Amino acid sequence: MARIKQEREIPVVAGYDVVVCGGGPGGIIAALASAREGAKTCIIERYGFLGGMATAGLVAPISVFNYNGRRIIDGLPWEFVERLAAIGGAREEKPLGNITFSPEKYKLVAQRMLKEAGVDIYFHSYITGAEYEKDPDGNSRIRYVIIDNKNGAEAIAGRYFIDATGDSDLAAMAGVPMQPVPEQLQPASLIFMLSGVDTDALPMIRHSQQGVNYHDLMIRDLFTKLREEGTEDVPMFGGPWYCGILADGIVLVNMTRHFADMTDNRVAGEMECLLRENAHRYTELLRKYIPAFKNAELIATAPMTGIRETRRILGAHTLTGEEYLEAIDFPDSVARGCHPVDIHSANSTSQRCQFMKDAGFVPYRSLYAPSFPNLLVAGRNFSADEVASASVRVQASVMGLGQAAGTAAAIAAKGNTGVDKVNTDTLRARLLELGANLSN
CATH class of the missing domain: 3.50.50.60 (FAD/NAD(P)-binding domain)
Structure with missing residues (x-):
């Protein structure tokens, strides 16, 4: 060099x-x-x-x-x-x-x-x-x-x-x-924000009880099945977990994930490109399969990837x-x-x-x-x-x-x-x- x-x-x-x-x-x-x-x-x-x-x-x-x-x-x-x-x-x-x-x-x-x-x-x-x-x-x-x-x-x-x-x-x-x-470092995740969501239909949006992992098991099982069957392009995912931001219809979604050493600039840059692609793909899948997300729109991805x-x-x-x-x-x-x-x-x-x-x-x-x-x-x-x-x-x-x-x-x-x-x-x-x- x-x-x-x-x-x-x-x-x-x-x-x-x-x-x-x-x-x-x-x-x-x-x-x-x-x-x-x-x-x-x-x-x-x-x-x-x-x-x-x-x-x-x-x-x-x-x-x-x-x-x-x-x-x-x-x-x-x-x-x-x-x-x-x-x-x-x-x-x-x-x-x-x-x-x-x-x-x-x-x-x-x-x-x-x-x-x-x-x-x-x-x-x-x-x-x-x-x-x-x-x-x-x-x-x-x-x-x-x-x-x-x-x-x-x-x-x-x-x-x-x-x-x-x-x-x-x-x-x-x-x-x-x-x-x-x-x-193997824990994977990075890019949080994305959706509008137009029926938040009343998402019981896991409020993280209120001790001893509960607030991931959506229904969507998890569905997406796992789609991945295994190969009927849809379903990228690697975690959770998914949701949280509101005190505004009706808006949800933060935590489900993208991939391994990366985020202290390496080139690796981090490539990872953010991949996870941003995945955020758009997951929005499509949620709209297609989950009634609460049928009118969802991707309005933002986080300015930075979440690092564990x-x-x-x-x-x-x-x-x-x-x-x-x-x-x-x-x-x-x-x-x-x-x-x-x-x-x-x-x-x-x-x-x-x-x-x-x-x-x-x-x-x-x-x-x-x-x-x-x-x-x-x-x-x-x-x-x-x-x-x-x-x-x-x-x-x-x-x-x-x-x-x-x-x-x-x-x-x-x-x-x-x-x-x-x-x-x-x-x-x-x-x-x-x-x-x-x-x-x-």
């Missing part, structure tokens, strides 16, 4: 106590927590709006907040839901606490809350590099994150950084070791599926999750869906890597095995990780200490004051 060498001077346009990379559910709450704790904070987002998988990916509902009759994920994440509900942008599906939401109002509430907290927002900015240095102890300390946008290349200085990119983009650029890559699994850091502690499913309460537990372990097959329509006995715990040590004293993660890129990750990767749980990471970064900034030196008793006490649920 031919190479060119480019040297350039990059202006340092700003400096912060805490720099949050990624404006999805985890990043939003991380930036909010950091700023409210008094840290000068910014957030960097590649799109022109916040929300990540919720708004760019159209992944709905926000799941899961409640389990066994209790609010499991609370504090700033639930405050966000309440603010969203206050403007007619959210509905809680009781008792489980899945949140049906309006993507547009989600974007609005997210930016309002961050602006109110004094967070600087860098939209349309793609993270393209990280500058870091070794200290006398051999630790890697990030000094700048490099972004590219219409202004050209810019550097943002930070004392502490939070990687909320989902794909560990910043962490990978800084040289953080990663978990071994599974032989890519890079995860090799942290100070790797949360195992056994620890998580047994609800081991660690001395440094800072977040929880209660979504089923949800592992989708990369090369078939099958899915492992294992429901929890009780909500699991995530230790603080899973949010940072040894020898990287000013970096935390807040999202599905935290240190976990495939089983634990397959539950915690969903939006409500990720918001809880963001609350923990943002609060910890602000505490570290106040004390001018490494993230690994943060007193976890102090951190947990502050999270409890914010409303987090950290006990059985």
Whole structure:
């Protein structure tokens, strides 16, 4: 491969106590927590709006907040839901606490809350590099994150950084070791939005009951039969799962799927083309075979493909599926999750869906890597095995990780200490004051 060498001077346009990379559910709450704790904070987002998988990916509902009759994920994440509900942008599906939401109002509430907290927002900015240095102890300390946008290349200085990119983009650029890559990553899915649907005829549209996998078994069985008989061209599918957006006749459909390493640009591009073709094909099939969809029209595909699994850091502690499913309460537990372990097959329509006995715990040590004293993660890129990750990767749980990471970064900034030196008793006490649920 031919190479060119480019040297350039990059202006340092700003400096912060805490720099949050990624404006999805985890990043939003991380930036909010950091700023409210008094840290000068910014957030960097590649799109022109916040929300990540919720708004760019159209992944709905926000799941899961409640389990066994209790609010499991609370504090700033639930405050966000309440603010969203206050403007007619959210509905809680009781008792489980899945949140049906309006993507547009989600974007609005997210930016309002961050602006109110004094967070600087860098939209349309793609993270393209990280500058870091070794200290006398051999630790890697990030000094700048490099972004590219219409202004050209810019550097943002930070004392502490939070990687909320989902794909560990910043962490990978800084040289953080990663978990071994599974032989088959979970498949990617492109959510599509249909109008003209008889939503009253779709009982699975409201995700309200504990212990239920809300996929449409009737359509699943029909499409499986059509695939096996070869009577129709039926692409690989999952679910299907539906969710509303608080508007009559409009449904988000989650059923496209295909294996792809979404950290590879060429692979990701080809995958999005394929899944977009499949979204149109599924619309045709739904209209043809399912009365509730006979008048359906495809009005949008998500701006980005939904990603279940890519890079995860090799942290100070790797949360195992056994620890998580047994609800081991660690001395440094800072977040929880209660979504089923949800592992989708990369090369078939099958899915492992294992429901929890009780909500699991995530230790603080899973949010940072040894020898990287000013970096935390807040999202599905935290240190976990495939089983634990397959539950915690969903939006409500990720918001809880963001609350923990943002609060910890602000505490570290106040004390001018490494993230690994943060007193976890102090951190947990502050999270409890914010409303987090950290006990059985």
